[in-house]
Structure formats: structure tokens, C-alpha cells
Amino acid sequence: MSNWQELEHKYFMNTVERVPVTLVRGQGARVWDEDGREYLDFVGGWAVNSLGHCHPVVVDALAEQAHTLIQASNQFYTIPQIRLAELLIQNSCLDRVFFCNSGAEANEGAVKLARRYRKLHPNGAYEVITTMDSFHGRTLAMVAATGQSKFQQPYAPLPVGFINVEYNNIEAIKVATTSQTCAVMLEPVQGEGGVNLPDNNYLTAVRAWCDQTGILLILDEIQTGLGRTGTLFAYEQYGVEPDIMTLAKGLASGVPIGAFLAKEKVSVFTPGEHGSTFGGNPLTCAAGYATLKFIIDNDIAGNAKKVGQYLVAGLEGLRQKFQFITDVRGCGLLVAIEFSSDIAQSAVMACLDRGLLVNRVKPNAVRFMPPLIIGNEEVDEALGILDKALSSIARRG
Numbered sequence: 507m508s509n510w511q512e513l514e515h516k517y518f519m520n521t522v523e524r525v526p527v528t529l530v531r532g533q534g535a536r537v538w539d540e541d542g543r544e545y546l547d548f549v550g551g552w553a554v555n556s557l558g559h560c561h562p563v564v565v566d567a568l569a570e571q572a573h574t575l576i577q578a579s580n581q582f583y584t585i586p587q588i589r590l591a592e593l594l595i596q597n598s599c600l601d602r603v604f605f606c607n608s609g610a611e612a613n614e615g616a617v618k619l620a621r622r623y624r625k626l627h628p629n630g631a632y633e634v635i636t637t638m639d640s641f642h643g644r645t646l647a648m649v650a651a652t653g654q655s656k657f658q659q660p661y662a663p664l665p666v667g668f669i670n671v672e673y674n675n676i677e678a679i680k681v682a683t684t685s686q687t688c689a690v691m692l693e694p695v696q697g698e699g700g701v702n703l704p705d706n707n708y709l710t711a712v713r714a715w716c717d718q719t720g721i722l723l724i725l726d727e728i729q730t731g732l733g734r735t736g737t738l739f740a741y742e743q744y745g746v747e748p749d750i751m752t753l754a755k756g757l758a759s760g761v762p763i764g765a766f767l768a769k770e771k772v773s774v775f776t777p778g779e780h781g782s783t784f785g786g787n788p789l790t791c792a793a794g795y796a797t798l799k800f801i802i803d804n805d806i807a808g809n810a811k812k813v814g815q816y817l818v819a820g821l822e823g824l825r826q827k828f829q830f831i832t833d834v835r836g837c838g839l840l841v842a843i844e845f846s847s848d849i850a851q852s853a854v855m856a857c858l859d860r861g862l863l864v865n866r867v868k869p870n871a872v873r874f875m876p877p878l879i880i881g882n883e884e885v886d887e888a889l890g891i892l893d894k895a896l897s898s899i900a901r902r903g
């Protein structure tokens with residue numbers, strides 16, 4: 507163990523089981539550890555480094571903005587946040603935006619907006635229906651929204667007003683709906699839950715139910731948005747439009763930022779009803795603008811779709827070879843393979859030893875979230891390493 511890792515064990519709260527490697531540098535889809543060893547990065551900062559590591563457009567935007575204005579507070583108008591807001595609105599179905607600093611914070615804001623809207627129209631309904639195996643963040647309210655008991659139990663009692671129902675089950679949403687329901691909140695594709703895709707017509711049925719009952723639809727596109735699933739926003743693939751959408755992760759290709767966007771009629775906040783010290787900060791928004799502009803101008807979502815299909819086809823090939831791969835699923839460059847037993851950690855370590863970073867999303871599933879700028883060559887390289895890693899696991903039996 508390196509000195510850095512010993513120091514981490516001494517000083518850090520023990521909240522995460524880290525992979526034993528200390529990364530010091532990144533470029534494109536590659537990272538290097540403190541001993542100079544190179545890795546192909548299919549973790550991508552947990553689906554954050556959309557343009558890869560240290561992309562010149564992001565680095566240049568950060569450098570220029572750092573020399574110009576870093577923080578001014580939302581007491582004043584600042585230009586980078588307005589440019590980013592305009593680009594987001596012009597390229598989505600939403601009309602207004604609020605910037606914050608993380609995904610959890612974006613979802614908190616979205617739920618606050620939905621409650622505020624329903625206080626005004628018409629009855630103060632406050633309950634939000636979410637799904638099992640979802641992930642919406644680590645704040646207390648978002649832990650209540652997240653339909654996974656392992657995140658909830660340590661912190662009970664949780665804030666009231668969140669009902670977790672089975673995913674891909676429209677009847678469950680209908681049964682859970684009461685006069686107190688103000689919104690349904692869903693990830694179009696569940697990321698942390700294991701890359702679970704919506705069944706045909708699930709999202710359109712949810713949208714229809716929301717329209718019929720006057721409930722708002724909040725789509726959490728924190729992991730699926732900004733090109734990750736092969737379109738700029740995942741909702742485009744499912745023929746639905748949300749009333750509110752949340753973003754974070756890939757929006758500034760590594761710089762911490764979050765946002766929630768809403769249709770005009772839902773944008774009911776008045777001055778003082780919501781706020782943030784750092785949200786909309788010029789530095790992060792300059793990185794966000796550079797990232798989003800590059801994604802749009804270079805059809806990075808289209809690349810994610812094409813290369814994602816190539817990755818899935820390659821993984822299907824490995825599935826033919828290794829009986830213990832029981833499923834390959836994904837959308838764009840958000841992809842997972844599932845195993846018949848809990849070997850995901852062994853797979854992560856066997857890949858690490860051979861120079862590939864992947865993510866254990868469940869004890870029996872590995873997830874791939876590489877930068878969206880990769881090509882088929884990087885996929886071939888990753889598949890080659892994965893093949894060798896899984897062969898070594900198969901030999902051990």
C-alpha cells in the first residue's frame with residue numbers, strides 16, 4: 507500500500523471501499539497512477555468525464571475563466587451561467603433552469619419545486635412516488651427517495667413524503683397515487699441500480715398517468731443525460747417529455763455542477779424561495795458551457811450510441827464464451843454485464859491488474875461508463891483485457 511493510501515486510512519471517514527490505486531493524472535480515456543502505470547478508464551469518474559480527462563476545451567475554458575472571475579454570488583448577473591442556461595434550454599424541451607453543485611442537490615431542488623407548484627396548484631399535495639432500485643443521492647430526502655433499503659436503514663427515521671414502488675410496473679404507480687401525490691420521479695434508465703432499462707411503453711404509460719391525474723413527472727437524468735445513453739437526453743428515446751429534469755455528472759466533464767430544469771408553467775419559484783452560494787458559479791458554468799457546446803457541435807451523443815452498440819456486441823461475444831455472464835444490457839455508453847454469482851469484485855481486480863478500470867455496480871454486475879469520446883479501438887482494447895480477466899476467473903473456478 508502506498509503512503510497516500512495509508513494516510514487516507516488514517517484521516518478519511520470510512521465511507522467507500524476504494525480500489526487500491528492512487529491516480530495522479532488523466533488524458534482522454536487514460537489515467538496514470540503514482541507509479542506511472544497506465545489504465546484505460548471505463549469508470550470515467552462515475553459517468554462524469556464525458557469528454558474524457560483534461561479535454562482541451564474544458565481546460566481552456568477553466569483557465570480563461572479562472573483568470574477572469576471565479577465566484578461572484580447570485581446577487582449579481584454573471585455571464586457563464588446565462589450562456590450555459592441558454593444552451594441547455596435551446597437544446598432541451600424545458601424552459602427554465604436552476605444551477606447547483608451536485609446530483610442530490612438537483613433532485614432536492616426538483617422535489618422542492620414540485621411541492622411548491624402543487625401548493626399553488628391546487629391542493630398542497632407533497633408525496634413523490636419513486637421506484638425500487640433507483641438512486642437519487644445521499645441527502646436525507648434523497649435517501650428516502652432512493653428505493654434501496656441499504657441506503658435508508660442506517661438513517662431512519664427518514665423525511666416523509668416518498669413512496670418507493672416496483673420499477674417497470676405502471677400499476678404500482680397507479681395504486682400508490684393518492685390525493686397527496688405531487689410527482690413521480692424516475693431515472694429513464696436506472697444507473698446505480700444496475701443499468702436497468704425501462705420496458706417498452708413504461709415511460710409513456712407513466713407520462714399518460716401523470717397527465718390524467720395532474721401529477722408532475724420528474725426525470726432524473728443525472729446519469730443518463732448529456733449524451734451518455736446515445737441521445738442528448740434519454741427522454742428523447744422514449745417519446746416522453748418531463749415537467750422537470752435533473753442533471754449533474756457529465757454536464758461539465760468533471761467539474762462539480764448540478765442543474766434542474768422545468769417547463770414554464772412549473773417554474774413557480776419567486777425570489778428567496780430557493781438558492782445556492784456556489785450554484786451557477788462562473789468557473790463551473792464556463793466548464794459546463796464548453797462541455798455542452800462540444801457535445802452538441804460534435805454529435806458526441808451519436809458517437810456514444812454507435813460505440814455503445816459496438817461495446818454491447820463485443821460483450822455479447824464474451825457472453826457466448828463465458829457461461830457465467832448471464833446478461834448484457836445498456837444504452838449508449840451506459841452498459842453492464844451480470845454474472846451468475848457474486849464475482850464482480852474479482853472481475854474489477856482482474857481488469858485492474860491488466861490495465862482496465864471498470865465499476866462493480868452490484869456484487870454480481872460490472873458497469874462500463876467510459877468517456878463518450880472513445881472509439882471502437884478503445885472498446886477492442888477493453889474487451890481484450892476483460893476476456894483475459896474473465897478467463898483467469900474461469901480458471902480459478
Ligand SMILES: Cc1ncc(COP(=O)(O)O)c(C=O)c1O
Pocket residue numbers: 608609610611613641642643644693697698726727728729730754755
Ligand atoms: C441517477 C442519479 N441521481 C442522483 C445521483 C446523485 O448525484 P451526486 O452524487 O452528484 O449527488 C446519482 C449519482 O450516482 C445518480 O446516478
